[in-house]
Amino acid sequence: MNEQVPVDELISSAAQAAGGWLGALPVALVATGADGTVVRWNQVAQELLGYTPPQMLGRNIADLLHPGADRSLGRSLWEAAASGRGVMGTVTAWHRDGHPLEVEIWASPVSDRQHGSSVLVFAADAHAARRIRGSSAVWDGLFARSPVGIAILDTQLRFLQVNAALETMNGLPESAHVGRRLAEILPEVNALEMEEAMRQVLETGKPVLDRRRVGRTPSEPDHDRVWSCSYVRVEDPARMPIGVIASLVDITEQQRDHVEAEAGRRRLALLSEASMRVGSSLDLERTAQELADLAVPRLADAVTVDVLDALARGDEPGMGLTGGAALRRLGRAPLSGSRVTDLLAPLGRTLAFPATAPYTQALAARQPFLIARLDDQVVAPAARHTAKPAQLLAAGVHSFVMAPLVARESVLGVATFYRTRPVGPFTAEDVTLAGELAARAALSIDNARLYHREHETAVILQRSMLPQHITPPPGIEVSHRYLPASDVNEVGGDWYDVLALSGGKAALLIGDVMGHGIAAAAVMGRLSASVRSLSRLDLSPVRLLHQLEAALADLAEPMLATFLYVVCDPATGRCTVTRAGHPPPALALPDGTVRLLDTPPGVPLGVGGIAFTPTEVEVPPGSLLVLYTDGLIEARGSDLDERLGELTQLLADPQRQLDHLCDSLITHLVPAAADDDIALMVARVGG
Missing domain, CATH: 3.30.450.40 (GAF domain)
Structure with a gap:
């Protein structure tokens, strides 16, 4: 067939009749003369029905109809087209391989100088046509009515088409989009980043999902908004890229809720940490x-x-x-x-x-x-x-x-x-x-x-209740130290004293009220005063300790106290040691031998029900008796036996001056701030 038929115009007209989706599937092009003789048969017609152009040119188009089917519809469609009307319909054709094929046709009369009146027929597989037409209807409905913003862009990332939802999102009509890039129409969003994502989709064919577009648009120029964008490549039948479809969902509110929730979690975490650290x-x-x-x-x-x-x-x-x-x-x-x-x-x-x-x-x-x-x-x-x-x-x-x-x-x-x-x-x-x-x-x-x-009040109270001037009887030399707990620890109830008894004897005593603060210091003062009063009655150590227990029992809130009471006769070197749950005293002999006195430990004052057992000890002249509270030997992370071993090692030179010895014990055993009060007394007997 010669090129005298206005083909472009015919294709445009037929495409219009086909509902705008003519180019979406292979379409056969057939032309016939006024008598129905085939004068043109293109390659797609051969692929659709299996006949080559030489096999069909000169034959009547009615020969293509299925011999077992009703041919009247096919003839009436062709006759209508030949009489000057454009028609559409579905007929059953006969494939060259011998099987029926349902074909959808569009036929239109044309003027051809070579053949006179002619009919131009477009034909396509009816099943494929219906599938595409249905898909097209779904797409058209989605594109027109979807609340999701949708755009079609070419391979140069220029807008070809946008839907109404995207027009609203961007605050621009479709005419402002078409032919322009995102960076040109929306400079106040991260457009370059988005275009880079679309280029990746064009190059790799892999979709990009949930890429965030952030910024301001003419629809809301005073507020930042956030969109979730997804990009999919559009391909031709040869799988070559022909553009990108973009879909956008405004997630500003969800993002704000997420940000606020995350900020709330951070605030709670910070406040929780503050409660632990500050x-x-x-x-x-x-x-x-x-x-x-x-x-x-x-x-x-x-x-x-x-x-x-x-x-x-x-x-x-x-x-x-x-x-x-x-x-x-x-x-x-x-x-x-x-x-x-x-x-x-x-x-x-x-x-x-x-x-x-x-x-x-x-x-x-x-x-x-x-x-x-x-x-x-x-x-x-x-x-x-x-x-x-x-x-x-x-x-x-x-x-x-x-x-x-x-x-x-x-x-x-x-x-x-x-x-x-x-x-x-x-x-x-x-x-x-x-x-x-x-x-x-x-x-x-x-x-x-x-x-x-x-803390300062307790320290003042504690110091005021300790003996201000200790005057031991003849034959006994005494040195003592009191070290309150550090500023970050509460003052306890430690005390010591030396009392003169009848017969030239002396009472060396040291105690520790269990507890801290002003209350412990007050109880310590009460016990200290009680011991001084009871000592004048010349009571035995056991009876004296029972009287102290009675004093504790009279308190509105019962408390416990450890106590060590040593009655010493410097003339004979004979000492009586009685313990009430207190650490054992150390004895340093003149030859440098040091040991902890192995005496019954007893239980703290205030427990009750347990008898106190005094122990007789011979102390050679010039020996040292060392009395102390647990603050001197107890330290976090240290073994008690090791600390007692250090104490005995530091006493190996009993000839030193007592003041120097006290300072040495404090310096070596408590190098940092004390966790607890420390009371220390060193007595040289019969020297």
């Missing part, structure tokens, strides 16, 4: 520093913790701040390498703030003071009074919060949180978190303050 030591400086260290960098890039100077000196915190505030810096934690470091006052520095300063305002109001965005407009009014805000701004500080330290209705100080990294200003949730951290630290700081006050 304030465990009951030490002012350490508690303040723990708060600063905990908040950097998870909440802020630099933190300072300042406590009222009066509180740091040990005085009561003042309630009025109308005249300003004097604060001592006890905590400081800048982010490593931060330019803010040089602007933060060092630890221990006392800072004075006038009544109008933000620090003082935060303290007086007892509420966090927030400057979400530190800029020139905020700094300018303060420049008349101080250059510090301008310096902070120049160092990169863009947001900060001051949270007062308030506990038990008392203002204790303030914690300040600075941000320098580009992570956004402090939010309302951040301010709440800073306030909660400050509140927990404030309670710990107040506990430390109250503890130190009680």
